[in-house]
Amino acid sequence: MAVLQSNQNTIILKTSASFSVEYMYYAMNTILFIRGFSTLNNFTIKYYFGVAIWILSDEKLSYYFKPQLKSLRELLINRFVRKIFLHLKNSTTNEVLEQWNFVVECKEHNNGELNKYNDLSIVQKEIRYLLQQICSMKSYLPLSTQEWNYSITVKLEDPIMSNLMV
Numbered sequence: 001m002a003v004l005q006s007n008q009n010t011i012i013l014k015t016s017a018s019f020s021v022e023y024m025y026y027a028m029n030t031i032l033f034i035r036g037f038s039t040l041n042n043f044t045i046k047y048y049f050g051v052a053i054w055i056l057s058d059e060k061l062s063y064y065f066k067p068q069l070k071s072l073r074e075l076l077i078n079r080f081v082r083k084i085f086l087h088l089k090n091s092t093t094n095e096v097l098e099q100w101n102f103v104v105e106c107k108e109h110n111n112g113e114l115n116k117y118n119d120l121s122i123v124q125k126e127i128r129y130l131l132q133q134i135c136s137m138k139s140y141l142p143l144s145t146q147e148w149n150y151s152i153t154v155k156l157e158d159p160i161m162s163n164l165m166v
Contacts, residue, residue: 010101011133015126017076020104021069022048023130028065028086028152029055030134031100035088037148049123053131068152075154076106083155091147 011027013020026048033043033054042058056062075081086100 009137010103011130011137012103012105013130014105017073017106019123019126020076020106021073023127024072024084024102024104025065025069026053026127027100027102027130027134028150029053030131031086031088032056032150034135035098035148037088037150049120049127051124051127051131053127064150064152072152072154075156076104079106080156081106081154082157085153085155087151087153089149089151091149094149097146097148 013023015023029043030053032038033056038056038058042056043054044057045052046055047053056065072081072084081104084102084104086102087096088098088100089096
């Protein structure tokens with residue numbers, strides 16, 4: 001079972017690389033929804049493993065996610081990732097208004113781990129816990145009236161490539 005825990009505004013994911021990427025996708029969309037990144041019309045409810053999650057549906061706004069997550073999956077599989085940051089920024093000044101920190105600790109990617117994820121209740125529990133952590137960490141902040149943009153930064157284990165914009 002993956003372990004998701006909050007530690008000083010950091011969400012820690014302990015699971016396989018594939019599930020880490022899926023959980024990051026859910027987390028990023030949830031954060032953008034909760035923080036009022038865009039209007040409600042630009043989000044739609046989708047079900048993942050039976051759990052309802054608000055997903056950014058506007059293609060112009062979400063174009064960034066697919067290539068980012070594909071690159072992130074490769075980095076996670078190769079165990080290059082140390083931390084992942086989601087920055088919510090002022091669109092005009094590019095000032096970081098919020099930073100969300102994720103630490104991903106990938107377990108071995110083997111058949112035993114994949115088989116245990118056939119238990120839908122385990123995956124649902126992990127997703128719900130992830131969403132709870134997000135809501136509990138920032139729910140007290142007021143919604144911003146500024147226009148936002150976002151970026152994903154990955155800090156790698158290799159000091160030569162220590163900060164990479166995926």
